[in-house]
Amino acid sequence: MSTSEKMVIVGFGWVGQANALAMKILGYEVSYFDPGNPPRHYTGHTALYDAIPRLPELKEKDSEHTWYIVCVGDRVSEDGTQDISNIQKALNSLSGxxxxxxxxxxxxxxxxxxxxxxxxxxxxxxxxxxxDECVNPYLLVIGSLPHPRPEPSIFNMWRSKSRKTFEGTPHDASLIKYLSNLWNATRIAFVNEFGDMIGRPSTKEELASIAGVIDFLFDGRSYLRYGRSFGGHCLPKDSRAFAAWYGKGDVKPLLLKAMYVSNDQHRALEEKYPLMPEWYSNWPDPHISGWHALRELRHSLLKYVLNPALIAKRFTKRG
Ligand SMILES: NC(=O)c1ccc[n+]([C@@H]2O[C@H](COP(=O)([O-])OP(=O)(O)OC[C@H]3O[C@@H](n4cnc5c(N)ncnc54)[C@H](O)[C@@H]3O)[C@@H](O)[C@H]2O)c1
Structure with a gap:
């Protein structure tokens, strides 16, 4: 791919790093800015990480061909109040x-x-x-304002790879994001509650019999398997924020509230039945596909084994 676009990732956490690595794989010039010292989250990508420089100044690469990809985190308090002050701060520093x-x-x-x-x-x-999901997004949801500036070239790449694309307002794009997370959390809670009602997974056989019923109907699909409660740093915070914001009106989020209670009840059972499988974090690491593995090997060989400076150093030491 040939493009003069420069991608600057603002906020180098889970989402920022996935975007940075994916954009590098897709052939872009990528750098990042983050006031913290985030650890590398994804294994098997040393070569790509090494090729993504950290910028001391946010605007160092600014030009009309630069795209700032803002991936700064929000925070949600226990009562569901969303704090976006860090995001706001990052966007303010990009003004102009x-x-x-x-x-x-x-x-x-x-x-x-x-x-x-x-x-x-x-x-x-x-x-x-x-x-991988950032290279080949399953869903592409683009919210744009009236009279937007010309799109970044990555949109067309993503359009050609995604299963479906939504193009509308930022408001509706955000609603789709929350709908997805609420649906995932609700499905997990429902399937677990059903499983808890029909049996106790104290042996492998009992677990298999509960899973057999559920998997028959849902074909073992993600979010529809009997296992551990939902957690992590997205589903709980996003469903809390949505329920608190939209629960202010006449229509109360009754199902959402019940979903938390059910998920907590299930978590208490998990303590008793450690056989319960963990579908959401025990996935095999899919990042190291054959191509990535080869690239990693080549990079490590060049950097740590065939590096002329290191070889000279070794010989000097021995001598
Ligand atoms: N983690 C996920 O799986 C996931 C999935 C979908 C969406 N999201 C959403 O994406 C956003 C980011 O999530 P994350 O998991 O990557 O968060 P994270 O906490 O891992 O990373 C956020 C990074 O932003 C940095 N940051 C804070 N203030 C900054 C500033 N002013 N300028 C530049 N960088 C700044 C932090 O130092 C941190 O490294 C959240 O809103 C989250 O809900 C996360």
Missing amino acids: VRGGVMLRSTILPDLLKNLKFDYYVPEFLHEKMAV
């Missing part, structure tokens, strides 16, 4: 840049109104498969 701004953080629809960006493209990745 010549480049475009693509926002990827999860933000309640109404809170998007006060933010300045060009495109809102919420992320649907799963922690363990994030890089």
Whole structure:
């Protein structure tokens, strides 16, 4: 791919790193800015990580061909209040840049109104498969404002790879993101509650018999398997934020509230029955596909074994 676009990832956590690695795989020049010292989250990508420099200044690469991919995290308190101050701070520091701004953080629809960006493209990745999912997004949801600036070239690449694409307002794009997370949390809680009602997984046989019933109907599909309760740092916070914001009106989020209670009840059972499988974090690491593994091997060989400086050092030591 030949493009003069420069991608600057703002916020180098789970989502930022998945975007950075994916964009590097897709052939872009990528760098990142993060005021913290985030650890590398994805194994098997040393060569790519090494090729993504950290910028000391956010605007160092600014030009009309620069795209800032904002992946800064939100926080949600126990009562469901969403705090987007870090995201707001990052966007404020981008005011006046010549480049475009693509926002990827999860933000309640109404809170998007006060933010300045060009495109809102919420992320649907799963922690363990994030890089591949960012190269080949299953869902592509693009929220744009009236008269947006010309799109980044990556949109067409993603369009050609995604199973389906939504193009609409940032508000509706955000609603789709929350709908997806609420649906995933609700499915997990429902299937677990059903399983808990029909049996106790104290032996492998009992577990297999509960799973046999559920898997027959749902074909062993993700989020529909009997196993551990949902947790992680997205489903609980996003469903809390949504329920608190939309629960202020006449229509109460009755199902959502019951979903938490049910998930907590199931978590208590997990303590007693450690055989319960963990579908959401025990996935095999899919990042190291054959091609990636070869690239990793080549990079390690060049960097640590065939590196002329290291070889000279070794010989000097021996001598
Ligand atoms: N983790 C997931 O699987 C996932 C999936 C989909 C969506 N999301 C959403 O994406 C967003 C980011 O999530 P994450 O898991 O990557 O968070 P994270 O906490 O792993 O990373 C956020 C990073 O932003 C940095 N940061 C804070 N303030 C900054 C600033 N002003 N400028 C630049 N960087 C700054 C932090 O130092 C941190 O490294 C959240 O809104 C989250 O809900 C996460």
